[in-house]
Structures are given as structure tokens and as C-alpha cells.
Amino acid sequence: MATRARPRSVSRSRTRSFRPFRFLIKMVIGLILFSIAWVAVYRFVPPPFTFTMLGDVLSGRSVNKDWMPLDRIDPDMARAAIAAEDSKFCSHHGFDVDAIGAAMMRNAAGGHIIRGGSTISQQTAKNAFLWQGGGYVRKGMEAWFTVLIEAIWGKHRIMEVYLNVAETGIGTYGVNAGSQRYFKHDASRMSPVEAARIAAVLPLPKKRPGVAPTGYTRRYGNAIVRRLGVVRREGLDACVR
Incomplete structure (x- = not known):
């Protein structure tokens, strides 16, 4: 048939x-x-511009940045960033599960939440490739770029980019530009207090003063100075040396 x-x-x-x-x-x-x-x-070329910088330009602000290789930045600056933002930076692979869980519990409890559970790797992925703000789409893209930079860059480069593209003041990007703005010298020679003050500014750079801080910012900066010594003694910055 x-x-x-x-x-x-x-x-x-x-x-x-x-x-x-x-x-x-x-x-x-x-x-x-x-x-x-x-x-x-x-991995080899400094990010020339970011979406956060574009936001400043569109708002009529000028952008001040001055790239400095990590090997030239005072070691206390990387230590201060680790002390303030991500004490497990050298031991995790981009995500701190414990910190994320704690942040979720704080959010569920409500109240005034100052910090989230993002690692330095996640913040670098967001700052270098994405935009500020929340949303599931942006968070998903942040996770993807975090995996990529951990695999392709490594910790030394992640810290280098983070310290050069993070906003350290209104229209000011990177710790070198921040140090010049606040302390009138570059980031190659910073005191522990200066490094801690810039680290204290990082979560809210448009609202926290880097010079003569008061209230919470001052207390937070002093706490970072104390933690900075712990980072040095326990070698929590070994992956960026």
C-alpha cells in the first residue's frame, strides 16, 4: 500500500x-x-565608561576618574574594601551564600536595611557591565557576569577593576580619583584611616562625605580601621597581593 x-x-x-x-x-x-x-x-583593557557614569553625564555632571593599577594602589585600600564589603573575597567563587541568606532574612524582617549580601565580585560585575538598581533581570545578568569575571579575570583583576570603577563620590569614580578629591594625594600612599573612609563611602557615595565624616559614616569608618588590621594579620587579602 x-x-x-x-x-x-x-x-x-x-x-x-x-x-x-x-x-x-x-x-x-x-x-x-x-x-x-x-x-x-x-581582562586586559580598563573599562572606558560605565552605565553609572553615563547616568551622571545625562544628569549634567562631569565624570572624574583616574585609573591606577592595583599594584600601585596602597595595599590598605584593598584591605579596607575587603574588611568593609566582603571578608570572604579570597575564599568564595563570586557568591557568599551565608551573606545572601542573612540579607534575605533581614529583608523579610523589614526595617531599615543598610547593606545587602553582594560580594565585591558581584558589585564589580554590576559596576563594570550593568546599571544600578534592582530587578530580577538585572540581578540575573549580574550573576552571569559574576561567574564570567571569576572564571576569566581572577581575584587580582576583579579587585583592580572594583577599586577603579566604584563610585567614590558624586561624579567621582575609583579610589585614586577619590583620594585626590578628599585627601589631595593619589591612592599610592594612603593611611589606614584614609582607606577606611573611602571604603565607608562606597555603599552610598552620593550621600556619605569622605572628609570630616560624622554620625554613622564616622563610626563605620572607625570600625573598618579595626577590621583592616584583622584582614592584614589573617591574610584575608592574600589573593590580591
């Missing part, structure tokens, strides 16, 4: 129905490859 041929119109309609799906797959693959290439370039 002869097999009945399938109508050509049915085959064509099925082919057309798969086209959007194929296009979506190609687009996703293209975005993945582009993100990997982007991260690979920044």
Missing part, C-alpha cells in the same frame, strides 16, 4: 512556526558569546 504524502502546506506552516524559536536561540547564543568576549577584553 502506498504511503500517503504529507501536504506541503503543513510542512511549510510548521517550518514557519519554528522560525521565532530558532531566532530566539540564535539571539541567546549571540548574547552569551558577546558577553564572554566583552569580559575577555576587560
Whole structure:
């Protein structure tokens, strides 16, 4: 018995129905490859501009930045950042599960939340490749870029980019520009107090003063100075030396 041929119109309609799906797959693959290439370039090239800087420009502000290699930045600055933001920076692979869990519990309890559970790696991914603010889409992209920079850059480069692109004041980016703004010298020679003050400014750089801080910012900076000694003694900065 002869097999009945399938109508050509049915085959064509099925082919057309798969086209959007194929296009979506190609687009996703293209975005993945582009993100990997982007991260690979920044492994060697300083990020020239960020979306946060663009926001300042669109708001009519000037952008002040002055890249300095990590090996030239005073070691106390990296220690202060680790003490303030991410004490497990050298031991985790981009995410601090305990800190994320604690942040979720604080959010569930309500009240005034000052800090989240983001690591320095996550903050670097956000600052270098994405925009400020929340949302599940941005958080998901942040996680993806965090995985990439941990795999492609390594800790030394992550810290270097973080200390050079993080906002340290209104229109001021990087610890070198911040040190020049607040202390009138570059970041190659910073006292522990100066490094701690910049680290204290990082979570809210548009609201916290780097010079003559008062209230919470002053207390937080003093606490970072004490933790900085712990980071040095326990070698918590070993991965960036």
C-alpha cells in the first residue's frame, strides 16, 4: 500500500512556526558569546565608561576618574574594601551564600536595611557591565557576569577593576580619583584611616562625605580601621597581593 504524502502546506506552516524559536536561540547564543568576549577584553583593557557614569553625564555632571593599577594602589585600600564589603573575597567563587541568606532574612524582617549580601565580585560585575538598581533581570545578568569575571579575570583583576570603577563620590569614580578629591594625594600612599573612609563611602557615595565624616559614616569608618588590621594579620587579602 502506498504511503500517503504529507501536504506541503503543513510542512511549510510548521517550518514557519519554528522560525521565532530558532531566532530566539540564535539571539541567546549571540548574547552569551558577546558577553564572554566583552569580559575577555576587560581582562586586559580598563573599562572606558560605565552605565553609572553615563547616568551622571545625562544628569549634567562631569565624570572624574583616574585609573591606577592595583599594584600601585596602597595595599590598605584593598584591605579596607575587603574588611568593609566582603571578608570572604579570597575564599568564595563570586557568591557568599551565608551573606545572601542573612540579607534575605533581614529583608523579610523589614526595617531599615543598610547593606545587602553582594560580594565585591558581584558589585564589580554590576559596576563594570550593568546599571544600578534592582530587578530580577538585572540581578540575573549580574550573576552571569559574576561567574564570567571569576572564571576569566581572577581575584587580582576583579579587585583592580572594583577599586577603579566604584563610585567614590558624586561624579567621582575609583579610589585614586577619590583620594585626590578628599585627601589631595593619589591612592599610592594612603593611611589606614584614609582607606577606611573611602571604603565607608562606597555603599552610598552620593550621600556619605569622605572628609570630616560624622554620625554613622564616622563610626563605620572607625570600625573598618579595626577590621583592616584583622584582614592584614589573617591574610584575608592574600589573593590580591
